[in-house]
Each structure stands twice: as C-alpha cells, then as structure tokens.
Amino acid sequence: MSQEAVIAASKAYPKPAQTFQYGTAGFRMKADLLPSVVFRVGLLAALRSRYKNGQVIGVMITASHNPPADNGVKLIDPMGEMLESSWEAYGTALANAEDDQAVYDYYTHLEQKFNIKSSVTPQVIYGSDTRESSPALVQALKDALDAVGVKSQAFGAVTTPQLHYLVRCLNTEGTDHAYGKPTLEGYYSKLSTAFNHLMTNRSNGSVTVDCANGVGGPALRELQKHLNPDSITIIVTNDDTETFSKLNSQSGADYVKTNQRLPPSVTAQPLARYASLDGDADRIVYYYVDAKTSTFHLLDGDKIATLAASFIGDLVHHSGITDFSIGVVQTAYANGSSTAYIEKQGLPTVCTPTGVKHLHHAALAYDCGVYFEANGHGTVLFSPSALQRIFTHEPESPAQATAITHLKNITELINQTVGDALSDLLLVEVILAHKAWTPDLWDACYTDLPNRLEKAEVVDRNAFKTTDAERKLTHPAGLQDQIDALVGKYDQARSFVRPSGTENVVRVYAEAATRTQADELAQKVKALLR
Ligand code: NG1
Ligand code: ZN
Structure with a gap:
C-alpha cells in the first residue's frame, strides 16, 4: 500500500462540508453526502481486518427503513456481530478528516496505534440493498479496498442479515464451530x-x-x-x-x-x-x-420474543435438559404488558439502551438469550455450552428425543449473528404450526397497553442525556421531574424521552391504560420540549 495510491484514490471522493458520526446503525444520511464516507469506511474495514489477523470483515451499504434518497454504511465484525463500539470513534474521525492527506495520516496513525502489521492481507466482503444510490457507493468502497490491497468479494444485493451470516461462515469455515456454507445458497x-x-x-x-x-x-x-x-x-x-x-x-x-x-x-x-x-x-x-x-x-417484536421464549422454554423442559437459563432482553420501548407477561412466566427480563449491539451483548449472559426491539429487530442466541448440551444430550424417552431434535433444528433455523426477518418469519411460522395457533390466539397471551411514539425536532438533541437504560433523563435539568408529574396523572402509565441515535430528533414514548390517555400523555410530554 503506498501513500500515493491512497491519496490518489481518495481524491475521487472529496469530503462535503458536513460532520459525520458513526451512530447506532453506522453512517446514515442523504446518499449524495456519502461517497467520501463509504470510501473511508473501506479503509477502516481494511485496517480492522488486518487488526483481526486477516479475518474477514463485512461492509453493508444500506439505510434500512429510511426513505429512498438516503443510504448508509456499517461494518460487520468477524463473528457476524456489529463493529466493536470502540472502533466507531475511529470511523467517525476518518470520515471527518478534512482532506486526502489527513485521511492517509489518520490511517497510518491507526496502523501505528494498534501496531498493525503490513504482512497480513486484509479480507473484506460487501453487499448493498436495492437503492438507486447503492452501485455508486459500492464503487467508492471498491476503490478504497483496491487502494490498500484488500482481498475482497462482492455479494451484490443482499439482506443485511445475509451479509452477517456470510462473514461468520467465512471466518469459521473448517473449524469445529463452522457456522455454515459461506454462500447465499x-x-x-x-x-x-x-x-x-x-x-x-x-x-x-x-x-x-x-x-x-x-x-x-x-x-x-x-x-x-x-x-x-x-x-x-x-x-x-x-x-x-x-x-x-x-x-x-x-x-x-x-x-x-x-x-x-x-x-x-x-x-x-x-x-x-x-x-x-x-x-x-x-x-x-x-x-x-x-x-x-x-x-x-x-x-410486534415483543410478541415475537415472548412467543419464541416460551416455545424454546417448553422444548427445553420436554427434552430433559435441566439448569438451562432463558432470558429475554428488551429496550425501554417494550410494551409494559410484555415485560409483565414474561416475568409471570418466571423468565428474567433485562432492559438495555436502544441499539441492537446492547441487546445482543446482554443476551449473551444466558444459555438462551432472546432479544427483540419492539420494532421487530431481534434474534435468539444460544451459548456455546448450551449448543454443546443440546447436541450431546442423551434422551431418555421418545418424547425427549423429539424435543431434542426440534431444539437442534431451532438453533439452525435462527440466524444467531443478528436479527433476521427471513429467519424470524420461519421461526414464527414453525411455532404457530406446532401450537396450532391462529394469530388471535398468539395475540391473546397478553394485551398491549395502548402506546404512542412521537418525534420532536429540537435545537440540540445532544442536550438530552439519559440514564437507567434510557428510561430517565438527567439533562436538561428538571425535565424528568416534569415528565414524572405528568405520568402520575394517568393509569398504568409510563413515558420517556431520549435522543435518537439515527435521526436528528428526540423521541417521545408514552403508554397508558387507554388509547386516549396514551395519546394525551405523549402530546403533553412532547409539549414540554417546546
Ligand atoms: P433511534 O433512532 O436511536 O431511536 C432506531 C430505532 C431502534 C433501532 C435503530 C437502528 C426505535 C424507537 N428506534 O433508533 O430501535 O432499530 O433505529 O436502526 O424504533
Ligand atoms: Zn433494517
């Protein structure tokens, strides 16, 4: 890799007058602002791969549920998990480097900081969603990877979870924890x-x-x-x-x-x-x-989490495996009724800040950790020792043998790298078929408290600081007391305010015993922000 090659390639992707931040979902914004960011993310991916001894790193170009004019980019770490958070700041710094020389200087600064050896060949795979802007951004990425000698592979239009799957498969191929064949097939x-x-x-x-x-x-x-x-x-x-x-x-x-x-x-x-x-x-x-x-x-995601946790709990019970911990990880947006329902089933629940990496991390504490955001992003993780026990357990009856077989297949059906809509779809279909449930029977497990999610534009969302898994504000001073006073006026009510990690807004959530109360509470809390 030569200084000239990096600087020459970088010249094609000048940085617009804009400050960038690697947020909960990587970089995400209007696509026309992104070419320089994607180019520099390519450089970061190369460094990350070399830092990880040449393991494969993934780069996904997508803006998920955002409007068509947006796009985004995020990195996938070797086991298919989100980029380690300490590296987000390096992505931010690289994206904000003022000119091509500064990009190169920061790149070499990171090389030195981590004592990254040039003898390791970096490997990166990448894919994108179906946006009009994606091909040009893929090209920017490719130019960066080529400039620093990355061995790369393009997977074209793929779902985000497919790329996570592929990364994990490539890095575990041939080991005793091989995750699968590293192809879409x-x-x-x-x-x-x-x-x-x-x-x-x-x-x-x-x-x-x-x-x-x-x-x-x-x-x-x-x-x-x-x-x-x-x-x-x-x-x-x-x-x-x-x-x-x-x-x-x-x-x-x-x-x-x-x-x-x-x-x-x-x-x-x-x-x-x-x-x-x-x-x-x-x-x-x-x-x-x-x-x-x-x-x-x-x-929603809460209903899927409760369905999955109770089904897996039943299978474990019928399999004869004992001392097996199942926990459900949620965020503050989980409906209060879902949390109450899970606790009534005797399962522990944990609340983490918004953002999949927090949920994923908390789910690792259990033999089986079920995590879902209310918006439908989530999956189920089985610990290595849980998998070992499931795959070596000797059943003592035909019923136990059936339960074990089902459990084994469940661990294969679930994409354990990240929330995956296709895998989750099949999981729900399997569970409903096994239970012979129509959707109303599933729904009847508990009744959601009426709730309302609003967003408010504020001058500076960074002025909003939270604690207690984002359920309480510490700043602006005094605001939480005002929210609490409002919440106290409604039945079974809960409300919280937090800055979005993906949009320049502050989100307001409220739930209460009736639709009218939930709506009114949300409006009144929102009014406090004006
Ligand atoms: P922010 O913008 O930080 O609220 C949103 C979702 C998250 C998560 C991320 C990443 C809500 C309330 N928030 O985060 O759950 O999915 O986007 O895409 O749905
Ligand atoms: Zn998405």
Missing part, C-alpha cells in the same frame, strides 16, 4: 433444511409478506424455492425493487409499527397472517384483523 439451504424438518407432517396454510419493496423481496422469493410447499405458502407482496421510489413507501415494518395500521396495499382477510419486513430485511412485524370487528392487531 448455503444460507437458504441452512434455514430451509431446518424449517422443512421442523414442519415435517405439518402445514401452516399461508402468510402474506410485505417486503417494503426492498431487498427482502427477491431474497424471500429465493428462500421460498427451498421450502416444502406442503408446509407453507408465502404470498410475497410489495416486492417491486425496480421502482426506486417505492422503497419503504406506504409499506414495510416501520410503516406498520409506527402507524399501527395495515399497509394501504393490503386488504386483510379476518384471522389471516400478515407480516412486513423493512428495507434491508432485518426487522419483521406480524399483524392480522380480527373476525368480529375487522380491527387491526399488531404482533
């Missing part, structure tokens, strides 16, 4: 094989999936080819990835969760199952309309 085959086993002699009718007109559409169509058609019919809708303006528009998990209503394109049949993915297919929510009043009912 390997991904579809791993999920579908487990699904088809779990659905043997079972049929679950049909589910209609709204793909937000994003990359989840083609991926789901591909996945479906691998599924036993007698077990499930997946009706794929909103899968137009050619009309760029349709991405996440009037569709998708974020639309359904935020508006708490059907996508306009969906005419729902009573008690039929519907699900919506987001733009990069790492989130999923379910919903249905009831038979009596055709009212819309949302089955």
Whole structure:
C-alpha cells in the first residue's frame, strides 16, 4: 500500500462540508453526502481486518427503513456481530478528516496505534440493498479496498442479515464451530433444511409478506424455492425493487409499527397472517384483523420474543435438559404488558439502551438469550455450552428425543449473528404450526397497553442525556421531574424521552391504560420540549 495510491484514490471522493458520526446503525444520511464516507469506511474495514489477523470483515451499504434518497454504511465484525463500539470513534474521525492527506495520516496513525502489521492481507466482503444510490457507493468502497490491497468479494444485493451470516461462515469455515456454507445458497439451504424438518407432517396454510419493496423481496422469493410447499405458502407482496421510489413507501415494518395500521396495499382477510419486513430485511412485524370487528392487531417484536421464549422454554423442559437459563432482553420501548407477561412466566427480563449491539451483548449472559426491539429487530442466541448440551444430550424417552431434535433444528433455523426477518418469519411460522395457533390466539397471551411514539425536532438533541437504560433523563435539568408529574396523572402509565441515535430528533414514548390517555400523555410530554 503506498501513500500515493491512497491519496490518489481518495481524491475521487472529496469530503462535503458536513460532520459525520458513526451512530447506532453506522453512517446514515442523504446518499449524495456519502461517497467520501463509504470510501473511508473501506479503509477502516481494511485496517480492522488486518487488526483481526486477516479475518474477514463485512461492509453493508444500506439505510434500512429510511426513505429512498438516503443510504448508509456499517461494518460487520468477524463473528457476524456489529463493529466493536470502540472502533466507531475511529470511523467517525476518518470520515471527518478534512482532506486526502489527513485521511492517509489518520490511517497510518491507526496502523501505528494498534501496531498493525503490513504482512497480513486484509479480507473484506460487501453487499448493498436495492437503492438507486447503492452501485455508486459500492464503487467508492471498491476503490478504497483496491487502494490498500484488500482481498475482497462482492455479494451484490443482499439482506443485511445475509451479509452477517456470510462473514461468520467465512471466518469459521473448517473449524469445529463452522457456522455454515459461506454462500447465499448455503444460507437458504441452512434455514430451509431446518424449517422443512421442523414442519415435517405439518402445514401452516399461508402468510402474506410485505417486503417494503426492498431487498427482502427477491431474497424471500429465493428462500421460498427451498421450502416444502406442503408446509407453507408465502404470498410475497410489495416486492417491486425496480421502482426506486417505492422503497419503504406506504409499506414495510416501520410503516406498520409506527402507524399501527395495515399497509394501504393490503386488504386483510379476518384471522389471516400478515407480516412486513423493512428495507434491508432485518426487522419483521406480524399483524392480522380480527373476525368480529375487522380491527387491526399488531404482533410486534415483543410478541415475537415472548412467543419464541416460551416455545424454546417448553422444548427445553420436554427434552430433559435441566439448569438451562432463558432470558429475554428488551429496550425501554417494550410494551409494559410484555415485560409483565414474561416475568409471570418466571423468565428474567433485562432492559438495555436502544441499539441492537446492547441487546445482543446482554443476551449473551444466558444459555438462551432472546432479544427483540419492539420494532421487530431481534434474534435468539444460544451459548456455546448450551449448543454443546443440546447436541450431546442423551434422551431418555421418545418424547425427549423429539424435543431434542426440534431444539437442534431451532438453533439452525435462527440466524444467531443478528436479527433476521427471513429467519424470524420461519421461526414464527414453525411455532404457530406446532401450537396450532391462529394469530388471535398468539395475540391473546397478553394485551398491549395502548402506546404512542412521537418525534420532536429540537435545537440540540445532544442536550438530552439519559440514564437507567434510557428510561430517565438527567439533562436538561428538571425535565424528568416534569415528565414524572405528568405520568402520575394517568393509569398504568409510563413515558420517556431520549435522543435518537439515527435521526436528528428526540423521541417521545408514552403508554397508558387507554388509547386516549396514551395519546394525551405523549402530546403533553412532547409539549414540554417546546
Ligand atoms: P433511534 O433512532 O436511536 O431511536 C432506531 C430505532 C431502534 C433501532 C435503530 C437502528 C426505535 C424507537 N428506534 O433508533 O430501535 O432499530 O433505529 O436502526 O424504533
Ligand atoms: Zn433494517
């Protein structure tokens, strides 16, 4: 790698007059501001790979549920997890370096700081969602990787969780904890094989999936080819990835969760199952309309978490495996009723700050850690010792043998690197089929407290500082007392304010015993911010 090569390549991607920050979901903003950022993220990925002794690092170009004009970029660490947070600051510094020389200087500064050896060949794989801006950003990335001699591999349009899967597979290939075949075919085959086993002699009718007109559409169509058609019919809708303006528009998990209503394109049949993915297919929510009043009912991340935790808990119980800890990790946005329900089942719950990396980390404390954000991003993690026990347990009865077989397949069905809408879709379908539950029966586990999520534009969101897993404000001084005073006026109420990590806004959440109360509380708390 020569100074000239880096500086020459960097020249093609001048930094706009803008300050960048590697946030909860990497860098995310209007796509036209991103070329220099993506180029520099490419350099960071190369360093990260060399720092990790040449292990493969992933770079995903996506802005998830954001509007079509946005895009974003984030790094994936060797085991398929999010970039270690201490490195986010290096990404931020590199993205903000004023000119090409400063980029090179900071790059070499990091090399020296971490004593990164030039003898190691860095390896990076990358992919993108289906946005119009993605190919140009991929090119910026490729130019950076080439400038510093990275051995790279392009995976084209992939879902975010697919890239996480591929990174982990590549870094574990040939070891005794190999995660799977490092190809997209390997991904579809791993999920579908487990699904088809779990659905043997079972049929679950049909589910209609709204793909937000994003990359989840083609991926789901591909996945479906691998599924036993007698077990499930997946009706794929909103899968137009050619009309760029349709991405996440009037569709998708974020639309359904935020508006708490059907996508306009969906005419729902009573008690039929519907699900919506987001733009990069790492989130999923379910919903249905009831038979009596055709009212819309949302089955969000909290409902998926409780469903998964109780199903896995039952399987463990029936398998004869003892002393097996199952915990559910949530954020402050989890509905109060869901937390109460889980605790009533005798399972521990933990609340972490927003952002998958926090949930993921907390879930590692259990043999089986189920984590979901209310918005539908989540997965289930099995610890290495839990996997060892599941795969070596000697059943003492046919019932135990069946439970063990199911558990083994569940661990294969779930994408344990990160929340994965396709894997979660299959997981929910399996559980509903095993329980013979219609969506209303699933929904009946507990009744959500009515809630409202609002956002407020403020002069400086950094003035808002939180504590207690973001459930309380320490700054601006006095604001929390005012919120508490309002909350005290409503039944079963809860409200909190926190700065968004992905948008320049402050979010207001409120829940209470009735819809009117929840709405009123949210409005009154929001009014405090003016
Ligand atoms: P912010 O903008 O920090 O609230 C949002 C979501 C998170 C998470 C991230 C990453 C809500 C309330 N917040 O974070 O749950 O998914 O985006 O995409 O849904
Ligand atoms: Zn997403």
